[in-house]
Amino acid sequence: MGISLKDVAQRAGVSIKTVSNVVNGYRHVTPQTRQRVQRAIDELGYRPNLTARHLRKGRTGMIALAVPELTNPYFAELADAVIEHAAGLDYIVLLDHTGGRRDQEVLFAQGFRARVIDGLILSPIELENEDLLARESDAPLVLLGEREYSAPYDHIAIDNVAAARTAAAHLVEIGRRRVAFVGARHGRARATAHLRLRGWREVMGESGLPSDDALIAVTDGYSREDGAQAVARLLDSGQRPDAVFCYNDLIAVGAMRTLAERGLRVPDDVAVVGFDDIEESRYGATTLTTVAPHKRAIARAATDMLLDRLAGEADTPPRRIQPGFALITRESTVGRP
Amino acid sequence: MGISLKDVAQRAGVSIKTVSNVVNGYRHVTPQTRQRVQRAIDELGYRPNLTARHLRKGRTGMIALAVPELTNPYFAELADAVIEHAAGLDYIVLLDHTGGRRDQEVLFAQGFRARVIDGLILSPIELENEDLLARESDAPLVLLGEREYSAPYDHIAIDNVAAARTAAAHLVEIGRRRVAFVGARHGRARATAHLRLRGWREVMGESGLPSDDALIAVTDGYSREDGAQAVARLLDSGQRPDAVFCYNDLIAVGAMRTLAERGLRVPDDVAVVGFDDIEESRYGATTLTTVAPHKRAIARAATDMLLDRLAGEADTPPRRIQPGFALITRESTVGRP
Structure with missing residues (x-):
């Protein structure tokens, strides 16, 4: 294409390293700088070679998300939010559904796609703690939803x-x-x-x-x-x-x-x-x-936790995030105003 | 793992070639044979090395599906059916949404993920015929939905x-x-x-x-x-x-x-x-x-057409499939019985 990182850096008036940080989805770039770089990228039509870039770091640039059912709108809305947020960080989301079946959840957690994904987000239904303890894959795994596990994984669930x-x-x-x-x-x-x-x-x-x-x-x-x-x-x-x-x-x-x-x-x-x-x-x-x-908060937290692990926080203790919720009263309890 | 194709073949009482055909998702295997082989695979716990197998054929084993919105239940139900059917043929589906925006549809159709996918299914809203004519990628593309295009691509749409x-x-x-x-x-x-x-x-x-x-x-x-x-x-x-x-x-x-x-x-x-x-x-x-x-028919046809192209039907003329539909009368027109 002829457009290089250097061209983008000159246009944006920042260093090549900064452009690289933006393009690589590192999060320690100010929104202002990110915006300036993104504008230069858009104006020049620069298209980073995603795969090659991720491959240089030994990654594929893909994360997986498995939910019980895509036809449950809650999970479709959640998946939508994860895809959106991950795209902003230059990650592609491989979406899958487990049917809420333990065997499928185990297969997914074991990382049967380990060669093609960098990490995974799983919303389990039937998965047992012992399944997690027996997990052999070392691909980062973030658990979504309300099942309680003692196995040491990042976990996002409301109260x-x-x-x-x-x-x-x-x-x-x-x-x-x-x-x-x-x-x-x-x-x-x-x-x-x-x-x-x-x-x-x-x-x-x-x-x-x-x-x-x-x-x-x-x-x-x-x-x-x-x-x-x-x-x-x-x-x-x-x-x-x-x-x-x-x-x-x-x-x-x-x-x-x-x-x-x-x-x-x-x-x-x-x-x-x-x-x-x-x-x-x-x-x-x-x-x-x-x-x-708060679905959007859940999606952002899951993606960010996973990418943090990929960025080298492999050895920090697992975190537990508890997003908020709200009761929304409508006609089915209070009638039509 | 220790379990080989040969073990599966012996258990199923078929040739290694037949097991290979089943495992590779070739469709010229009778349902009976496929079932027998699948049972042997399940009993022995054989797990084919998907990635390596696809890579030997110069493929990734992944196809992409882009719909306008995952939060539209029609597309969630359709995606669900494509994932299900593709999984049965050993293909992983990379699911994406375009927001129905032309630029996103063009990006997708151009194959910006060409390095990681073997082919793609796109349900366009705004994509123009000229966008398809200008397409440079040679990854097989199947179009879904009712937009009319003269560009030479496989297309599935109801009347x-x-x-x-x-x-x-x-x-x-x-x-x-x-x-x-x-x-x-x-x-x-x-x-x-x-x-x-x-x-x-x-x-x-x-x-x-x-x-x-x-x-x-x-x-x-x-x-x-x-x-x-x-x-x-x-x-x-x-x-x-x-x-x-x-x-x-x-x-x-x-x-x-x-x-x-x-x-x-x-x-x-x-x-x-x-x-x-x-x-x-x-x-x-x-x-x-x-x-x-008929959503399931649409999903199956799209996946099969794409995999047929991957299996070497690259030069046959584009096909047009018109799945059926039915009017389902319910209370909103005929009232409660």
Whole structure:
């Protein structure tokens, strides 16, 4: 192409080293300088040879991200944010899905793509601590989501108990007395559902409200259909909850569908709260009150932690980041204004 | 690992060549044989060295897929299907999004990742024919979606005019007389919207119903918010349609939200039809009638066409595949049974 780092440096009025730092995605460059260099790059049409550059450092310039399901909008929105942020740091994201299956998660964590990626971000569902302890790959790994692990890896998760408490407390505050939980899981492996269930149970106990098993609907998965079927079973069993707190927004969407089919009004007859704040929750005949984890913060933290490891922080102790969340009240609990 | 191709061949009772064919993802192996070999692979825990194997053939074993938006469920569902199908053929999919921006689409089509991918699948929005003619990369490229190009590339698209006609005819059949179209685009580049608009206009004309500009709502994008705002503008302009045919399901979801806010009942006051059959359309207080392109068929065809090119069909003329579609009638047009 004929355009070199030197040309960019002259145009931007900075050193070649600075241009190199920007092009290499090192983060210790001021935003102002980065912007000036980027403008020069754009004006000159300079295209760094990504692969060669990464290869010189013994890297591929690619990181992998594995989520349980791309068709779950929460993960699609999260992946979108990771891809966007990584691109700004000159990294390509190889996106994959595990189906939430332990074997796929192990395969991914073991780094079956070790030759083509520099590091990986994994949002596990079924992965066990022992799987991580048995991990042989030394490619940096960042764990996403709420499973608790003692294995020494960087980990990003919101405080699920606190978030669930906030949602449950909101339902109590608006006067609901029979609050069901929809989306519990069997087995010790599904820790996130257990954490949210715990938050719900704590608030019910403190409020003197029932939290017996009859009010807990177990689901096999996290889909709209799971939610629709679970609420149908709950109603068929004779339960008449005046509120349901759902494990996630998809389950809540399914729950609201069943309530509509049974002629129950939301929120008049049954208030509904979800979790995730997927875009869909802001639409529908009745918008959905939900717990919103800060997805963009999660995506940025995951990418940055991984690139920090790649930049040589291999031996520092694993970090744990707890991004914030917010309860967003909408029509499904407070009605239309 | 210790497990070789030979071990797998002995276990499966086939030749090493056959195992190699299966492992390499060649498609001229009968499903029965493939299954037998796969079972032996699973039982023995054989793990082919993907990268090395592909590298021997001068390939990376990775293909790229770029869609406009991962947060549009239609594309998430499509990407999911491509990843799934490619994995079965031992290909890894590098997933990216272009934002529907021409510069990003050109960059992608030019093969800026040419060194790390074997070929690419692109679902363009703004890409022009001249961009394709100017393409320098010789990596196989398969185009997805309904833009019409004369440039010689494999292309997969449904018949949008016919699909839109089916949707519009359904609205006429159920007795609607003022059918609006929501999601038209300005400019010649947005061919898909024009094709669907044409289908709508043809049916309106043949039915002696109005299709003037006052009934056409233009949107900037394809999101729920675009749909909600477009219908709000339509109603504010004094129009009282008794049906809206929306460019896609997301726009329809937004349209239904505005109708709910205005106190208009679906379908009693306004019938709604979408396009894409995203999972969300099967939920909500009112399920959505929609045109369903066969997403899985599209994903399989795109992947297979690309791998066929990689397998040596570089010089055969470009092919055009037109997958089928179906109109799925739900509550938003025919009400609750």
